[in-house]
Each structure stands twice: as C-alpha cells, then as structure tokens.
Amino acid sequence: MKPVSLLLAVALGTATVVSAGPAVIECWFVEDAGGGRLSKKPSALLLRQSSESPPPRPDLDPERYLKVHDPAGTLLAAFRRYPRDAPAPRCEMSHYVPLPASAIWVSGLTPEQSCPRALDGRWLMVSMSSPVLSLSSLLRPQSEPQPEPALITVATAVLTVLTHTPTPRIRIGQDALLDLSFAYTPPTPKAATSLAPGPPPFGLEWRRQHLGKGHLMLAATPGLSGPMPAAREGAVAFAGWDDDEPLGPWTGNGTFWLPAVQPFQEGTYLATVHLPYLQGQTTLELAVQKPPKVTLTPAPLIWAAPGEAPPELLCLVSHFYPSEGLEVEWELWGGPEGRFQKAEGQRWLSALSHHSDGSVSLSAHLQPPPVTTGQHGARYACRVHHPSLPALGRSAEVTLQVAGLSGPSLEDGVGLFLSAFLLLGLINMLGWAAAYLATSEDSVEKVRHSTFLYFSLLILSPLPNSSPEGGCWLGGQNPDLEFTQTCIKSCHLKHAT
Numbered sequence: 001m002k003p004v005s006l007l008l009a010v011a012l013g014t015a016t017v018v019s020a021g022p023a024v025i026e027c028w029f030v031e032d033a034g035g036g037r038l039s040k041k042p043s044a045l046l047l048r049q050s051s052e053s054p055p056p057r058p059d060l061d062p063e064r065y066l067k068v069h070d071p072a073g074t075l076l077a078a079f080r081r082y083p084r085d086a087p088a089p090r091c092e093m094s095h096y097v098p099l100p101a102s103a104i105w106v107s108g109l110t111p112e113q114s115c116p117r118a119l120d121g122r123w124l125m126v127s128m129s130s131p132v133l134s135l136s137s138l139l140r141p142q143s144e145p146q147p148e149p150a151l152i153t154v155a156t157a158v159l160t161v162l163t164h165t166p167t168p169r170i171r172i173g174q175d176a177l178l179d180l181s182f183a184y185t186p187p188t189p190k191a192a193t194s195l196a197p198g199p200p201p202f203g204l205e206w207r208r209q210h211l212g213k214g215h216l217m218l219a220a221t222p223g224l225s226g227p228m229p230a231a232r233e234g235a236v237a238f239a240g241w242d243d244d245e246p247l248g249p250w251t252g253n254g255t256f257w258l259p260a261v262q263p264f265q266e267g268t269y270l271a272t273v274h275l276p277y278l279q280g281q282t283t284l285e286l287a288v289q290k291p292p293k294v295t296l297t298p299a300p301l302i303w304a305a306p307g308e309a310p311p312e313l314l315c316l317v318s319h320f321y322p323s324e325g326l327e328v329e330w331e332l333w334g335g336p337e338g339r340f341q342k343a344e345g346q347r348w349l350s351a352l353s354h355h356s357d358g359s360v361s362l363s364a365h366l367q368p369p370p371v372t373t374g375q376h377g378a379r380y381a382c383r384v385h386h387p388s389l390p391a392l393g394r395s396a397e398v399t400l401q402v403a404g405l406s407g408p409s410l411e412d413g414v415g416l417f418l419s420a421f422l423l424l425g426l427i428n429m430l431g432w433a434a435a436y437l438a439t440s441e442d443s444v445e446k447v448r449h450s451t452f453l454y455f456s457l458l459i460l461s462p463l464p465n466s467s468p469e470g471g472c473w474l475g476g477q478n479p480d481l482e483f484t485q486t487c488i489k490s491c492h493l494k495h496a497t
C-alpha cells in the first residue's frame, strides 16, 4: 500500500506543479446602468484550457465569457505562479475608452490630435486584486464570439500592469521596494509598423493617496524630452523596457523605491503606465510597522512573603507602530493550579507616548494579588500581541520568590542537616567530656543548653543569612565551646534584628 500511495502523492505533486494556479477567473462586469447606478453581471476569464474546446458556460453571455490571448505572457505567467492556497482574486471588468492622458508632462506621448484608427473598436479593462497580486489589463475583444465549439470571445491583452507586492509592510526606517512590471502588445500589426521599430515611448507615474490627499510622487517619460515634475521624498523608479524587439510584444519594469520609510508615507500607491491613448493602472497598499520591544520590571526576581502582594509589575512596550492592534496579556506560569493561567490582579495601561520616528510606547501595569507558598517559583509574564509580530506575540517574564522559601536548595539542606548531625555528636562528646571533667552541675547544664540551641539554629536559619565571617558556619575544625557560644549569640542577634 505504502509505495502505491507514495507514487500517487508524487504523481499528484507533479500534477500540481504543472497546473498550478486557477484556469478560470470569475469576474463581475460592471456597467453604468443610468441614474448613477451600476449594474453587475457575471463574467469569466479563461486563462488556460485543458481540453480541445473551452468548458461550456451556458450561464454567461458569450460576450462576457472571455478567452485571454496574451502574446506578452505577463498576465498568464502571473497566474501560473499563483499559490494554490491563496484566495481567488477579486475581479472586475468594465468598458474602456482610449483617451489621451490629461497630465501635461505625458502630452508628448500623443502629439497627434486624434486617436489613431488602429485603436478603434471595443475595449475592456479588467482589474484583479488578491493578497499575492494586483493587476489591470486592457483587453481588446474580437468583434464576434467564436461560434464553435463553445461560445466564447477571444480577447487580446494589450497593456498589462502588474505588481506581486500588493500590500507591502515596511519597517520604519527601511527602504520600500514596490514591484511593478508591465507588458504591451501592439493592438494591430499596423499600429506597430506605423511607429518606429522597437518599443514605444511611455510614461510612468507613481502617486500616493492618503486620507483624502493625493501626491504625485514620481513621473518619468523615458524616451521623451520636456519638463518633468520633480520626484518627492527621495523616490526613485526603474523605468524601462526589458527588450527592444522591433515588433513586440514588450515587457517593462517600473519598480519604485522609497528610502527610509516613515509612518506619514503609508497609504495607497497608484502606479500608472501611460501609452498613447492607453493607461494601465494598479494599486498597492503600503503599511508601515515596527514591532514593540517588551521589558518587564522588576526583573528577574520579585519577592513577597506568604499572604502579601508582590510589588507592582511594569511591562514597558516600546517603540512600536501602528498604535492600533496592540494587546497586552498577563500570564502566570507554574502556579499551584497547574502550568498556566491568566494572571489575576489589578491591571491598567498608561497613555501613549510618541517618539520622533512616529512610533509610540506605553506601559502596562499589574498589581498581583497576595501570594501563597505554593506559588514559589511561579513566573509572571507580560505577553504582547501586535500586527507586526508573529501570532505568539512577544513576552518578558519575572520569577516569584515567596520569602522564607528562597533558602538553600534540597542538596544544601541535606548537607546542612548531616553537618549539624555530626556536629551535634561532636558537641555532645565534648559536652560529656566537659561534664566528666567539671564537677559543677551548672556548667553541664550550660553545655547541654547551648548544644540544643545551636542545633535548632542550624536547622532554622537559612544559609544566605549566615556568613562564614559571622562565625556561624563551622568548617571542619573542632570548635571549642566558647567559640560555639559566641557564635550562637551572634546568630541570635542577627535573627533578632
């Protein structure tokens, strides 16, 4: 069974590679229905067909069932590399009327006063957008739908403008590279031969639209002279044809570069490629972001006595952008109620503080409730979610020490106990020796008493509170009684204060 399924998987995998991307794009044909209303009718674009004849679509008017003929290959190639798991693109189609561009700086493209006859006839503009691409294409349908074998209209892609980065997300201060490619197939061979051989002059325009304001960012007309608007904000574009075949089709590159992006440069970027009487346009949504830094104070430890509340925790979430979409969660890990829970306690957020680069900071506060001994070693974490971070977010944590439980570790305790045990034996022996030698009952009592005290102190006093210099830690030497007694006194004093 296994090799068969493996073979099947391999075969399926190969098939996926060969036929990646959708073969048909469902579209809406949008038309002015008069009185300011728009009508939407279903339509479809057939990009590829697996059999001899196109799949029949009796649900569609044949004028709105289009088989794409793409001599430049840009439109079809974009969909061949379309990821299988990406959502289908939103697609709209409408009538298009060839017109000269209105801006003065592109007027050099249309020196003649009237539109050439070669551009006569019906034109359609199709626009598609999805998370992986955004494009528009000017299509020239053949005058009649093909009657056989299925009713479909062949349409030639004349001008396609395409980006593979429809929603670039750029970190504050980094450069943005907005990818743009375009392709042009002369609508008739006559249109090509009437001009000088080689790709035609063109105009490239990048605009930004933000909060109702529009700016021309960059304009270029390679191959034409004349006054040009200056580029803004240090923007640069690559504007050129990739090849100079005499008759076309041609592909070109209009990639836009914006240095050290700041939040005010967010917005919709419109890229337009101007050819005589034809304009192809696509849009990109540039978002700026900066992931927050997360620090927790106090750190790395907080102390509290059982029944008392630990100090207030402050989680500093700093230098992030945008301010929207930030979430702060407080977690408690390893408490008595299991591995993980939401932390209890009073919490609040500070106001935003603004920085010169446009980013913001805030602090989140948590006043944890009183602790129990079972919470010793638990960890408080401040977890921050933000659109600029992966789904898990970013966190910082602090470990809770419950006072009185923060003493020596188990091994230390065992060692201490054994030392005390041996010591006790030693002291007892000394005591008995002393009792044997001395006749005074009083002195025997004193020795017994001090031995007991010493033993209890060793058990009760946590190691960090007694230092070798303080004389409470007895090394390997035989302690004499007097020393033991002063030691006990100094320890006593330490504990009393």
Ligand SMILES: *[C@@H]1O[C@H](CO)[C@@H](O)[C@H](O)[C@H]1NC(C)=O
Residues within 6 Å of the ligand: 180, 181, 238, 253, 254, 255
């Ligand atoms: C366009 O030009 C830019 C800059 O040279 C380059 O990075 C990009 O790959 C080019 N795009 C295409 C489609 O060739």
